[in-house]
Amino acid sequence: MNRDEEPASLISFESVETPLQTAIIRQPSPPPVLADVQDLIPPSDPVTEADHGMEYSLSGGLVSSESPLQLHISTTLMDSFMKLAKSNTDKNLETCGVLAGSLKNRKFYVTALIIPKQESTSDSCQTTNEEEIFEVQDKQSLFPLGWIHTHPTQSCFMSSIDVHTHYSYQIMLPEAIAIVMAPKDSSRNHGIFRLTTPGGMSVIRQCPRRGFHPHDPPPDGGPIYKQCTDVYMDPKVKFDVIDLR
Ligand SMILES: [Zn+2]
Ligand SMILES: [Zn+2]
Incomplete structure (x- = not known):
């Protein structure tokens, strides 16, 4: 799948009906630091664009996608989000939010939790x-x-729709994370996930389907996504809640 055909929204579950032209117009205009990232992606070689050896410049430094930068999140962010989500969760409706932030001293910090206007069901949120x-x-x-x-009643996992949504984030920033809050999952009430590289990223890049659907495992037999081990819950990180609802 060509990058230009990616769904318009970062958290979108209905891209099938989105005309291509609209998708392009509604693409976010990335801040300069991300524009650098995209400029350095070889446009003619979709196989390597997010895989091995991609190097890009952030704050003047060359960084390999093989060694992602640390990402720090406030220890209280998940609790805050669950409070903002509570009225939906009580009605068995999902809630979604965007984690936004900045890069300082070669570390990413989530400094804003943005709750966009949204429409949700028990297993989707747009x-x-x-x-x-x-x-x-x-x-x-x-x-x-x-x-x-949130997954109000479902377990803590990434649905096929979730992995497509996350692909849009991770293609822009290899360090981007997906947090799933599953209060009813007794074994794991939250998870922090990324698609595997290159396996999961290539499977989703090549998958034209939307809505809920199965995925074959990557050619290397590994998972499509996995838990992040390099995300830091940091009590010193401050964040703003920006509720746009
Ligand atoms: Zn989900
Ligand atoms: Zn798919």
Whole structure:
């Protein structure tokens, strides 16, 4: 799948009906630091664009996707999000939010939890009025570091829709994370995930399907996504809640 055909929204579950032209128009205008990333991706070689050896410049440094930078999140962010989500969760409706932040001293910090306007069901959540998200990010020079959403009654996992949504984040930033909050899952009530590289990323890049659907495992036999081991819950990180609902 060509990158230009990616779904328009960062948290979108209905891209099938999105005309290509709209998708392009509604793409976020990334802040300069991300534009650098994209400029350095070889446009003619879709296989390597997010895989081995991709190097890009952030704050003037060359970074390999093989060794992602640390990502720090406030220890209280998940609790705050669950409070903001509670009225939905009580009604068995999902809630989603965008994790935005900045890069300092070669570490990413989630400094804003943006709750966009959204429409949700018990197993999906779709943002609306996405231009408001981009406006907030642009004004505060934040860029998207990932997203968080609830599974009100389901277990803690990434659905096929979730992995497609996350692909859009991770293709822009290899460090981007997906947090799933699953209060009813007694074995694991939250998870922090990324698609595997190159396996999961290549499977999803090549998958034209939308809605809930099965995925074959990557050619190397590994999983499509896995838990992150290099995300830091940091009591010193401060974050703003920006509730756009
Ligand atoms: Zn989900
Ligand atoms: Zn798929």
